[in-house]
Amino acid sequence: xxxxxxxxxxxxxxxxxxxxxxxxxxxxxxxxxxxxxxxxxxxxxxxxxxxxxxxxxxxxxxxxxxxxxxxxxxxxxxxxxxxxxxxxxxxxxxxxxxxxxxxxxxxxxxxxxxxxxxxxxxxxxxxxxxxxxxxxxxxxxxxxxxxxxxxxxxxxxxxxxxxxxxxxxxxxxxxxxxxxxxxxxxxxxxxxxxxxxxxxxxxxxxxxxxxxxxxxxxxxxxxxxxxxxxxxxxxxxxxxxxxxxxxxxxxxxxxxxxxxxxxxxxxxxxxxxxxxxxxxxxxxxxxxxxxxxxxxxxxxxxxxxxxxxxxxxxxxxxxxxxxxxxxxxxxxxxxxxxxxxxxxxxxxxxxxxxxxxxxxxxxxxxxxxxxxxxxxxxxxxxxxxxxxxxxxxxxxxxxxxxxxxxxxxxxxxxxxxxxxxxxxxxxxxxxxxxxxxxxxxxxxxxxxxxxxxxxxxxxxxxxxxxxxxxxxxxxxxxxxxxxxxxxxxxxxxxxxxxxxxxxxxxxxxxxxxxxxxxxxxxxxxxxxxxxxxxxxxxxxxxxxxxxxxxxxx
Amino acid sequence: xxxxxxxxxxxxxxxxxxxxxxxxxxxxxxxxxxxxxxxxxxxxxxxxxxxxxxxxxxxxxxxxxxxxxxxxxxxxxxxxxxxxxxxxxxxxxxxxxxxxxxxxxxxxxxxxxxxxxxxxxxxxxxxxxxxxxxxxxxxxxxxxxxxxxxxxxxxxxxxxxxxxxxxxxxxxxxxxxxxxxxxxxxxxxxxxxxxxxxxxxxxxxxxxxxxxxxxxxxxxxxxxxxxxxxxxxxxxxxxxxxxxxxxxxxxxxxxxxxxxxxxxxxxxxxxxxxxxxxxxxxxxxxxxxxxxxxxxxxxxxxxxxxxxxxxxxxxxxxxxxxxxxxxxxxxxxxxxxxxxxxxxxxxxxxxxxxxxxxxxxxxxxxxxxxxxxxxxxxxxxxxxxxxx
Ligand SMILES: [Cu+2]
Ligand SMILES: [Cu+2]
Numbered sequence: 029x030x031x032x033x034x035x036x037x038x039x040x041x042x043x044x045x046x047x048x049x050x051x052x053x054x055x056x057x058x059x060x061x062x063x064x065x066x067x068x069x070x071x072x073x074x075x076x077x078x079x080x081x082x083x084x085x086x087x088x089x090x091x092x093x094x095x096x097x098x099x100x101x102x103x104x105x106x107x108x109x110x111x112x113x114x115x116x117x118x119x120x121x122x123x124x125x126x127x128x129x130x131x132x133x134x135x136x137x138x139x140x141x142x143x144x145x146x147x148x149x150x151x152x153x154x155x156x157x158x159x160x161x162x163x164x165x166x167x168x169x170x171x172x173x174x175x176x177x178x179x180x181x182x183x184x185x186x187x188x189x190x191x192x193x194x195x196x197x198x199x200x201x202x203x204x205x206x207x208x209x210x211x212x213x214x215x216x217x218x219x220x221x222x223x224x225x226x227x228x229x230x231x232x233x234x235x236x237x238x239x240x241x242x243x244x245x246x247x248x249x250x251x252x253x254x255x256x257x258x259x260x261x262x263x264x265x266x267x268x269x270x271x272x273x274x275x276x277x278x279x280x281x282x283x284x285x286x287x288x289x290x291x292x293x294x295x296x297x298x299x300x301x302x303x304x305x306x307x308x309x310x311x312x313x314x315x316x317x318x319x320x321x322x323x324x325x326x327x328x329x330x331x332x333x334x335x336x337x338x339x340x341x342x343x344x345x346x347x348x349x350x351x352x353x354x355x356x357x358x359x360x361x362x363x364x365x366x367x368x369x370x371x372x373x374x375x376x377x378x379x380x381x382x383x384x385x386x387x388x389x390x391x392x393x394x395x396x397x398x399x400x401x402x403x404x405x406x407x408x409x410x411x412x413x414x415x416x417x418x419x420x421x422x423x424x425x426x427x428x429x430x431x432x433x434x435x436x437x438x439x440x441x442x443x444x445x446x447x448x449x450x451x452x453x454x455x456x457x458x459x460x461x462x463x464x465x466x467x468x469x470x471x472x473x474x475x476x477x478x479x480x481x482x483x484x485x486x487x488x489x490x491x492x493x494x495x496x497x498x499x500x501x502x503x504x505x506x507x508x509x510x511x512x513x514x515x516x517x518x519x520x521x522x523x524x525x526x527x528x529x530x531x532x533x534x535x536x537x538x539x540x541x542x543x544x545x546x547x548x549x550x551x552x553x554x555x556x557x558x559x560x561x562x563x564x565x566x567x568x569x570x571x572x573x574x575x576x577x578x579x580x581x
Numbered sequence: 582x583x584x585x586x587x588x589x590x591x592x593x594x595x596x597x598x599x600x601x602x603x604x605x606x607x608x609x610x611x612x613x614x615x616x617x618x619x620x621x622x623x624x625x626x627x628x629x630x631x632x633x634x635x636x637x638x639x640x641x642x643x644x645x646x647x648x649x650x651x652x653x654x655x656x657x658x659x660x661x662x663x664x665x666x667x668x669x670x671x672x673x674x675x676x677x678x679x680x681x682x683x684x685x686x687x688x689x690x691x692x693x694x695x696x697x698x699x700x701x702x703x704x705x706x707x708x709x710x711x712x713x714x715x716x717x718x719x720x721x722x723x724x725x726x727x728x729x730x731x732x733x734x735x736x737x738x739x740x741x742x743x744x745x746x747x748x749x750x751x752x753x754x755x756x757x758x759x760x761x762x763x764x765x766x767x768x769x770x771x772x773x774x775x776x777x778x779x780x781x782x783x784x785x786x787x788x789x790x791x792x793x794x795x796x797x798x799x800x801x802x803x804x805x806x807x808x809x810x811x812x813x814x815x816x817x818x819x820x821x822x823x824x825x826x827x828x829x830x831x832x833x834x835x836x837x838x839x840x841x842x843x844x845x846x847x848x849x850x851x852x853x854x855x856x857x858x859x860x861x862x863x864x865x866x867x868x869x870x871x872x873x874x875x876x877x878x879x880x881x882x883x884x885x886x887x888x889x890x891x892x893x894x895x896x897x898x899x900x901x902x903x904x905x906x907x908x909x910x911x912x913x914x915x916x917x918x919x920x921x922x923x924x925x926x927x928x929x930x931x932x933x934x935x936x937x938x939x940x941x942x943x944x945x946x947x948x949x950x951x952x953x954x955x956x957x958x959x960x961x962x963x964x965x966x967x968x969x
Contacts (some may be wrong), residue, residue: 097746098738102884104874105814145681178811185771185813189915273789279772280787314654316664344774344809346792349696353689360681364674371673374645379652379661381701392649399641403634409685414620415783416612419774419809483612485778486652487809491737492736494748496609552825 061157062200063147064554065132066450072129073443075157077519080436081123084512086114091474091508094501097493107491108176109168115179116197119297120204121161123431124151126439127300128153128211131239133450135215138233140224140563142555145217153210160203167193174252180290183271183282187263198257205250212243212250219243224544226563230324233543234317237324238303241331245292245299248335250346253289256282280345287338294332297431298536299327301438302369305391307543308445309373312388313380314540319372326365326372334363343411344418352411359409363402370399386460390441393468394433398530401429404479419489422482428475433468433555440518447525448533452551459517466514473507613779616800620781622691630684637680670809695781698795701763705754709766709773709786709808711917712815712874716754719765723838726922727752728870729818733878736818748805751870753822757831758798765793770917771813777806777823785810798825813915814887815874854956855926859932867927872935875915880939886917891939897947900955901934902957904963920964927958932960 048058062068090110093101102110132150134144144150167174170193177185219240223232232240245359262268269275271282310317317323339347339355347355373395381431382388404426408414448454477500482488487499493501524530532552544561545552556568614624652658706717710726717724730749735739743749756762766775768786774782780796798804806821825835855863869878872890876882880891890896895903907928910918919928932955934940942952 099736099744100738104817105883105887108811108816151645176814182772182811185811189771189813257950272785279789313652313660315660315662318663319665319670321665324669344783345772346787346790349692352692356688356692357685360685363681364677368674370641370668370671374641374648375669376664378644378648378652379658379663380648380652381658381660382649382652383654392645395645396642399638403638406634406684407627407630410626410630410688412623412688412695413630415695416623416627416781417776419776420785480610484609485613485806487776487807487817489811490807492747492817495742495744495746 069132076126083117141222156207164200234306235303315380318375329365387445397433420482425478452528470510702760709768774810776809864930868932925960
């Protein structure tokens, strides 16, 4: 059995665009009340971009302060609020929304559905977010400092010793969690119920598969996070002592709860990225994804393992040796399914017919640098060595290698890949390539030296450092500025494409593209598929994949 | 075939050269080997895993680069049709699994070794405070705080930075070489982490719990580290300095410490009044080590989290109120209780210093209560009053 899709879609002649009344009020009403999966996808992508620039600017402030030793630009407390907010916003405000945005745009089209299963819920899960981030950002104006204890907000620094604004952060997290849970329910309902007739689960596109698994992860962990922050709230105001040893509690309990959420959370951030890469590599290699079944199993295995490795964030916090051993083994085990994914991607490219359009470039960069992040992850799993790595810049380098070329690059690749479909216009390829080279090179200038800094002994989250760390910090800061500003090219390119500046895109857009979304016109009709396309499984998948069959003239 | 072997040889020699260069710059680019059996074991483990992932990396990236160069459409390459193979899937599931087992075995062995802190020759309790370390020698009855010694002028860029900028303390922890030292690590307020890379020891200091670690230092010397867990605004400013001495020198140091403690106790008995100059001089030192991180050398603080002392109602008002705050802290704020960290003399000095600096002694402006001297005896009395 092989997953191939041949659609028999006929263009709807009763297509209509969004209903928008004239004037500013009409504009606002359209976007606030919209229940359309494409509109909501656009809203998610927009909020992610805004947050990306905002949290990126915070990173640049951090890097500026660290350009030289000594107190320079920002005070230590503000520095701590910057590291905290940068982390919180990048995780909850950039990577999570960007993939929900991509899911909204793509999943209905990829399944041959008209929209998401629960359109009104969809509207609500997006519109919770602007409120959550307004509350989170309002902490900058609350007396006594914004959250300043890192995005992991360990107790008791965040409970007994937390500034008053902590309560606002807790509330913001509650709202974000609600949004994620509603979004996940919607995605699961859509995938399970809205597939085109004949499309079995094991025939779904990889992006849909990874999102189905991600949605289940989210459903399981967001309530844990909500519970944790609620316990913080009662510790702070209602006299409980969950995390206070003086009252019979345990600060380590907080870490167990946080990382029981936090470790699956990093897979929430990366699994949809895996899905994107699994879509892009076959297209530009003009070859089917290698080992589809194993890719699905590996994704499920990673998701399962992600629940039983959380203690690897806490090895130095004092866990019994038996626990340390078990969690070391389970963590190392994650390398197996992750390795399967990487090997299968390489096999997909191997003996393909490769071209290097911008989405492909970002996907290849993902392959190289995500693997590098995986390697340092494997090193971190080794408990005795972790005693030296923990809470240093080695860890900072590790998770930035996993998240920036991993999650962020694949989101960027996805936008380049699908934006011609969304807008009906091609983006500017030259600017896309410029963006790619600038960001890839500067990313390595920024994060690679951090490995050395960590190994040489620089702790993370310090606003000032000993003199021997100066040169690598300077290199990292220079890289960070190039990296940050390179994304303005991206922003410009997107705006120009949306404004219809590029040449018109065809239906299929990419020579090697396959799947229902490429059978719709570019841009697609407002309600993607009004009559479900027929999913046909070919006896010989090879012929179905033959590029010449689909060549759009 | 021969060319391949020759290529391999050349590649190997390059790698060896790289290793050589690498070890020359080891301290800058790599984890220190350290001076304890554990730190050495960790280093070996670290390098083993490193070379394993380098080998895997060369393999995976090699195939990838080969494909990217040779299987381009522009080269006229036509895509092959294969898209699954149970055999290769099983190969690249099982082989990595075996490699992982090979990694796990030495890792398990080293971990067991690290956990075995039995038969210690010496026990030192380490307590993290915001933002200093306290060392209690449980067998010797020695106890002291260790503060950052780098001056605010250096941090603010008003003085050139010293060689050990931010890695120097006023009183280092002194330990003997070739003895098994057990560290009992805990914290007084928030979570800190006691980390000295060259000892291969990192232990989170958790309030209300004690965790253990151990080291057997093989070489006398000075080893520097830092707090590794975010613990608030002073997190970057609570270094650790370990001085390892050979047994005789260490014994001498212990004897000295006991003498110092005795003298301090006697001095306290006398409680003789101090002059303003004496108080101000001592006060400035205490202020620099204890208060400046938050309240700043200028006394301007960083409002609203850290209020200014300059012109403050409390510092220019009733002495008793100020003493009580310094001794017991302010609940729910970053202002901690300094009662058990500072001596009567230190507190008397620093309070006097605050009351007579930055124009706080201006009685015309702040009223009769402003300024004035505080004597150690007054601090002792305040302590007694509050303990009743
Ligand atoms: Cu993790
Ligand atoms: Cu700290």
